[in-house]
Amino acid sequence: MTELNSDQLRTLLAVIDEGTFDAAAARLHVTPSAVSQRIKALEQAAGAVLVRRSTPIQATDAGLVVLRHARKLALLDLDLTRELGAAGREGVALSVPIAVNADSLATWFLDALVSLAPRTDIVFDLRREDQEHTLELLRSGEVAAAVTSIAEPVQGATSTPIGRMRYRAVCSPAYAEAHLGGVAHIKRIADAPYVDFDRKDQLQHRLYHAVIGTGGRAPRHYVPTSADFARAVIGGLGWGLLPDQQCAAELERGELVRLGGARSIHLPLHWQRWAIASTVLDEVTAAVTTAARASLI
Incomplete structure (x- = not known):
C-alpha cells in the first residue's frame, strides 16, 4: 500500500x-x-x-x-x-461524530455540548443508537466517541464510567384502571399492553420476562423517539420504563403511578472515546462527564 x-x-x-x-x-x-x-x-x-x-x-x-x-x-x-x-x-468545520442512546440524548447529553464555548472549527454529528449497540459504531470507526452501557473498552479506546440512569416502571392511573384492574402492580402486566422504543430495546422485555417468566405475549407498541415514548406512557398507551428525568415530576403530580413490586433499574453508562491525544476529544470528554454527573446517579 x-x-x-x-x-x-x-x-x-x-x-x-x-x-x-x-x-x-x-x-x-x-x-x-x-x-x-x-x-x-x-x-x-x-x-x-x-x-x-x-x-x-x-x-x-x-x-x-x-x-x-x-x-x-x-x-x-x-x-x-x-x-x-x-x-x-x-472555512470547513471538522465533523465530530458521536454515538449516544436516545434517553441520554433527550435528557442530559445536549447539556454537555451546549456548555462548550461557541466554535466554528467543529460541528457535532450525533448518531442515535441503543446503548448496547453504540460501541459497534465506535469499533467500526464511524464515530469518535460513544455513550454506552458496556464498560469494556473497544480496541484503541478508553472507557470512563459517567453514572447510572435510573428507570422506573410506571403507567398512568387511567391505564391501571383499564388494564390492571385498578391496581398498579407489576404482577398484573401479563396481558397488558406496554411500550417499547424499538426492536433493539430490551428493558421492558427483560422486566416482563423476569416477572412473568415466559416470552412476551402482551401487546406491544413501538414508539421510536424518547420524548414521544414518555408521552405514550403518560397518555396511557401502555406501561413502560422511564428514566427519572422523564417521570419524577409526573409521579409527583399524579399523572403517573409506579408499578408496585417492580424494582428500579439502574443502567450504568460509560463514555468511550479513541485513545489519541486530541484536545477536541479532551474538551468534549470533560463536558460530557460533567453533565452526566450532574444528571445521573
Whole structure:
C-alpha cells in the first residue's frame, strides 16, 4: 500500500458523512468529478474498494479501516491548526461524530455540548443508537466517541464510567384502571399492553420476562423517539420504563403511578472515546462527564 494522500482521506470522510458524491463536493468546495477521482485514487493507493456506491454511500470493511484512520488524522490536524492559530481559515468545520442512546440524548447529553464555548472549527454529528449497540459504531470507526452501557473498552479506546440512569416502571392511573384492574402492580402486566422504543430495546422485555417468566405475549407498541415514548406512557398507551428525568415530576403530580413490586433499574453508562491525544476529544470528554454527573446517579 502506498502512502495515503490527506486530501483523499478528507474526501473519504466527506463522502461517508454526507452520503453522496454531490453533497461531499459541496462540502469540500470541489466538483463531484474531483470527489470521484480522489476516491478512485485512494482506493488504488489502499489496494481495496473503500466505498459502496449505494444511496447513501457506505464504507466497505476495508473502507471502515481507512475511515477510522482518516478521522483520527483529522482530529490531530485540527489540534495542530488550533495551536498555530489557523483554525477555521479553510472555512470547513471538522465533523465530530458521536454515538449516544436516545434517553441520554433527550435528557442530559445536549447539556454537555451546549456548555462548550461557541466554535466554528467543529460541528457535532450525533448518531442515535441503543446503548448496547453504540460501541459497534465506535469499533467500526464511524464515530469518535460513544455513550454506552458496556464498560469494556473497544480496541484503541478508553472507557470512563459517567453514572447510572435510573428507570422506573410506571403507567398512568387511567391505564391501571383499564388494564390492571385498578391496581398498579407489576404482577398484573401479563396481558397488558406496554411500550417499547424499538426492536433493539430490551428493558421492558427483560422486566416482563423476569416477572412473568415466559416470552412476551402482551401487546406491544413501538414508539421510536424518547420524548414521544414518555408521552405514550403518560397518555396511557401502555406501561413502560422511564428514566427519572422523564417521570419524577409526573409521579409527583399524579399523572403517573409506579408499578408496585417492580424494582428500579439502574443502567450504568460509560463514555468511550479513541485513545489519541486530541484536545477536541479532551474538551468534549470533560463536558460530557460533567453533565452526566450532574444528571445521573
